[in-house]
C-alpha cells in the first residue's frame with residue numbers, strides 16, 4: 001500500500017476537504033450512462049455525462065476545498081484507451 005497526502009495546488013496546505021463526489025459509468029462512447037453525485041449529504045443519480053473526465057469511458061471526479069486559502073480544485077480518475085489516469089485541476093476562486 002502507498003499513501004500520499006493531497007496538498008492544495010495553490011498554497012500547499014495539507015488541510016483540504018472533499019465536498020463533492022461524482023462517478024460516471026458508461027459503455028464505451030455511449031452518450032449517456034449512470035452518473036452519481038454526492039454533495040452536502042444529498043445523492044442524485046441521472047444519466048448525464050457532462051463533467052465526465054473520460055472522453056469515452058468511466059470517470060470519477062472529486063472536488064476539494066482548501067481549509068487555508070479556500071480555493072477549489074478537483075482530482076479526476078478516468079479511463080482512456082485502456083489506460084487509467086489521475087489529473088488535478090486547479091480552479092482559482094479569487
Ligand SMILES: [Zn+2]
Pocket residue numbers: 008009010011012013066067068069070071
Ligand atoms: Zn490552499
